[in-house]
Amino acid sequence: MPLNSAQCLRQFIRELEDEGDLLRITEEVDPHLEIGAITRRVYELEEKAPLFENIKGRKGDGLFRVFGAPVGASRLPGKRFIRLAKSMGLSATATGPDIVEQVCRVKQRAPMPPREVPTGPVKEFKLFGDDIDLTSLPVPFLRQNDGGKFIQTYGMYVVKTPDGSWVNWSITRSMIHDKRSLVGPVIPRQDIGVIRQMWTDLGQDMPFALCFGVPPAAIAVSGMPLPKWTNETGFIGAMLGEPLDVTKCETNDLLVPFNAEFVLEGVVSRTETAPEGPMAEYPGLVFPEQKRQCPIFKVNAITYRHDPILPVCVTGRAVEESETIWAVTQAVEVLDICRAAKLPVKMVWSPFESHCLWFVVQVDRRELVALKTNIKEFTERVGRVIFSSKPGFYIPKLFIVGDDIDPTNLNDVIWAEATRCQPFANEVFFDEYPNIPLIPYISHGIRASENHYKVVKCCMLTSEFTDEVLPWKVGSFRGSYPEDLQQKVEKNWTKYGFGEVTE
Numbered sequence: 001m002p003l004n005s006a007q008c009l010r011q012f013i014r015e016l017e018d019e020g021d022l023l024r025i026t027e028e029v030d031p032h033l034e035i036g037a038i039t040r041r042v043y044e045l046e047e048k049a050p051l052f053e054n055i056k057g058r059k060g061d062g063l064f065r066v067f068g069a070p071v072g073a074s075r076l077p078g079k080r081f082i083r084l085a086k087s088m089g090l091s092a093t094a095t096g097p098d099i100v101e102q103v104c105r106v107k108q109r110a111p112m113p114p115r116e117v118p119t120g121p122v123k124e125f126k127l128f129g130d131d132i133d134l135t136s137l138p139v140p141f142l143r144q145n146d147g148g149k150f151i152q153t154y155g156m157y158v159v160k161t162p163d164g165s166w167v168n169w170s171i172t173r174s175m176i177h178d179k180r181s182l183v184g185p186v187i188p189r190q191d192i193g194v195i196r197q198m199w200t201d202l203g204q205d206m207p208f209a210l211c212f213g214v215p216p217a218a219i220a221v222s223g224m225p226l227p228k229w230t231n232e233t234g235f236i237g238a239m240l241g242e243p244l245d246v247t248k249c250e251t252n253d254l255l256v257p258f259n260a261e262f263v264l265e266g267v268v269s270r271t272e273t274a275p276e277g278p279m280a281e282y283p284g285l286v287f288p289e290q291k292r293q294c295p296i297f298k299v300n301a302i303t304y305r306h307d308p309i310l311p312v313c314v315t316g317r318a319v320e321e322s323e324t325i326w327a328v329t330q331a332v333e334v335l336d337i338c339r340a341a342k343l344p345v346k347m348v349w350s351p352f353e354s355h356c357l358w359f360v361v362q363v364d365r366r367e368l369v370a371l372k373t374n375i376k377e378f379t380e381r382v383g384r385v386i387f388s389s390k391p392g393f394y395i396p397k398l399f400i401v402g403d404d405i406d407p408t409n410l411n412d413v414i415w416a417e418a419t420r421c422q423p424f425a426n427e428v429f430f431d432e433y434p435n436i437p438l439i440p441y442i443s444h445g446i447r448a449s450e451n452h453y454k455v456v457k458c459c460m461l462t463s464e465f466t467d468e469v470l471p472w473k474v475g476s477f478r479g480s481y482p483e484d485l486q487q488k489v490e491k492n493w494t495k496y497g498f499g500e501v502t503e
């Protein structure tokens, strides 16, 4: 059976090309800033994803072509989420809420572990030891204030616990350090950090594989904060309805997707560190002087397929993969967590303009009224359930809205906050939960408490907690006129002399 767009990057690229959402760029481009600048502009214009085929400094058919904005938003009419949907084997026209609901349903399925195969395209070419020179590769230098060449912006780290019982696939950035090594943060609270600590406790370096150009479903799930001790591989199998084919590394016993474009194998040093960064992160800011001491990732082998592809994410102002993948999959997790806690929640969404920092929780009002609760009690409960969860580490601001508000419509969310959220009375602050330090005001703002505050804003009026029927009417075209008059006005719109309305 041919592989589909979620199982194979090359099929994903073909399908985007057929849809008119991909541009092959054969003009020579400079990996020094030019690839980054083009990709950034693509995100900001929601343009076709660029596949750079002619990179200055690339040797023959070797490492590598570059694929920019792999899951940026799309300008194709009715298909803004096509790249995310095709990454997950869903319909090209799926909306954001469709994707959240469908991925949330995958959580109810039994995991489907991967299938080990003896070899695959990723083993076509192999380099070992001193034949490796990462500094000779045309690795893009993505933005002028970056501290180095970030080869790893959209690749998947594979690590496992020393006893092999928990395998983690995740995305975390890394830059080139020298010929044979990378350097990058390993956040202790993330699964890769928890697993590294287990190796450190045994006095050992942690084996890793860093896989580029993996099946699109694999990279999407790698950016998802699944609960600890969950193997991403089983979740991906459940999502695709088929096990993923994986094959063994050359220098360790980690399993990697058999059709990855290329894989770096090695160990994360338990003792050696080097300065890393800065890099413009998902909140859209970079502090040019900010370097951090981070672990060294030593590379012992590279395997790759013919004419391989390096996917690249140029984080910064929205919308890029931080929003389309990370925020959307966090919304899935939060929705699932709320449902498990029996909270009356219909949908969760993170407005892309908030750079993954606002999450909007839409309640089911009928169920809320049946709960016989009140603003204070409910807001506190929602805050505790979400902020104490794994994705809660990344989320500082929650907005609770009624089901007359569309959480994916920022105009609606702002209207609800402005008109229904009374300062202090409708807000609950928490300072007992940690925050990811990548939020600019956490590392560069006022330190008002040990962990910094998080907030839940309840953007609902008291009556919404008690009355089955809302006591207000909306002052709008839809809310203030009988339906037959609305239809007449719409029908006669151009007759009155106005232009066509495109929605």
Ligand SMILES: Cc1cc2nc3c(=O)[nH]c(=O)nc-3n(C[C@H](O)[C@H](O)[C@H](O)COP(=O)(O)O)c2cc1C
Binding pocket: 153, 154, 168, 169, 170, 171, 172, 173, 187, 189, 190, 191, 192, 222, 223, 224, 225, 226, 313, 321, 322, 325, 326
């Ligand atoms: C495109 C993209 C880039 C990311 N880059 C980073 C990163 O550089 N550092 C980081 O801590 N998390 C990053 N993340 C988020 C983590 O991948 C995500 O939180 C994941 O759930 C962490 O893995 P874990 O669930 O195994 O702890 C990124 C996510 C995406 C989608």
